[in-house]
Amino acid sequence: MFRRLIPSLAALTALAGCAYPWTPPALPAATAPAPLASTPSEAREPVTILVSIDGFRPDYLNRGITPNLSRLAAGGATGQMRPSFPSKTFPNHWTLVTGVRPDRHGITANMIEDPSRPGEVFTMATDDPFWWNAAPPIWVAAEKAGIRTASMFWPGSVVAWGGARAAQWPHEITGGMRPSDWQAFSQQLPGDNRVRQVIDWLRRPAATRPRLITTYFDVVDTAGHGGGPNSERVNAAVAEVDRQIGDMVSELAALGQPANLIVVSDHGMAATSSERVVALDRIVPATDARIVEGGPYATFAPLPGREAATAAALLKSHPHMQCWRKAEIPARFHYGRNPRIPAFLCLAQDGWELMKTAPSAPFSRGNHGFDPTSESMRSLFIANGPAFIAGSTVKAFDNVAITPLLRTLLGLPADPRLDGTDAVFRPVLRRE
Structure with a gap:
């Protein structure tokens, strides 16, 4: 969950947006609670809105409490998405x-240490660009292309992104860049607001x-942590967010x-219990x-001279967990090259x-x-x-494909430096 609590609001202004690449037909009435049609007074170009519902499992749609999300799914494209590791x-x-995995973009956990800054710890309240600047977010590419963006809460959107440390993204920006409009996260601000x-x-003039908006809802994740994925607390939170998504579509x-x-969601949620715990001490x-x-996975930094003892303790067989040196983490996790990842990792x-x-x-x-x-x-x-074929299904895919999809919707060229492409979405996109 995004736990940063900052009461202040901030906004910046920048260049006007440019034209959308499609001239789409009107949405059928069945695809949303109300038809997204243009008013007679203004023929508006489509906008792209990326909505994150933290901790929302896809099977929550099967509980009969999501009429709005289920209607959007039935009238559009849907599919199972795999999070990146770690699923935090x-x-x-x-x-x-960003379209790249944590091993490359540097936000390798919710809590991070960096060997180049001993004594400092990255937490979910950190907005120092040092921790974030290894790969540019989509709003940087959009703003540089003259496409105005806004963020109603998104991890990292308050950071003045000032150029990459990684060689793949040279320093192209002399000053910090954020979305043109953004708000610092406050958990106290209700979803309706x-x-x-x-x-x-x-509602602004064109x-x-x-043209690109990101927004974020945290209540489903909070309920999942507190009561587990099968709790009434989760059902109430899911119904609440579904209503708010319905309100957005109606507006x-x-x-x-x-x-x-x-x-989208960032990850799912598993039921845990005090009866299923490995005591690391x-x-x-x-x-x-x-x-x-610690948690579903744990990372370890050996004390000086104790590397061999740590390896001997961790790298043998253990019930309910498996451990690796960072260089030996299985390739399917795409994790272990970044210097911010500690020397040993165990996965429960x-x-x-x-x-x-x-x-x-x-x-x-x-x-x-x-x-x-x-x-x-x-x-x-x-x-x-308007860009999506109603009633279509996307094959299971990794979440690195979302940024390439956003680039396509915005008319930005494909970026070969990313870890994914929009290929999985091409069968469900309308080509006008």
């Missing part, structure tokens, strides 16, 4: 908007109206604003290694947690960070709008 909030939100801000941006229709809605003593991060069996010590009290909750191929970690993907 910040790494995956940055992958969704987030929807209202998105619509308010779209010259200052964003778009009333405004006469055609929109390509891309609704019984495996690696604190005199041998420091635990950097789905539904188990790796904790520093045994829990002192019983608990039943939810968590994420497990193997991205696990069914419980799968992410939501729904795309609905």
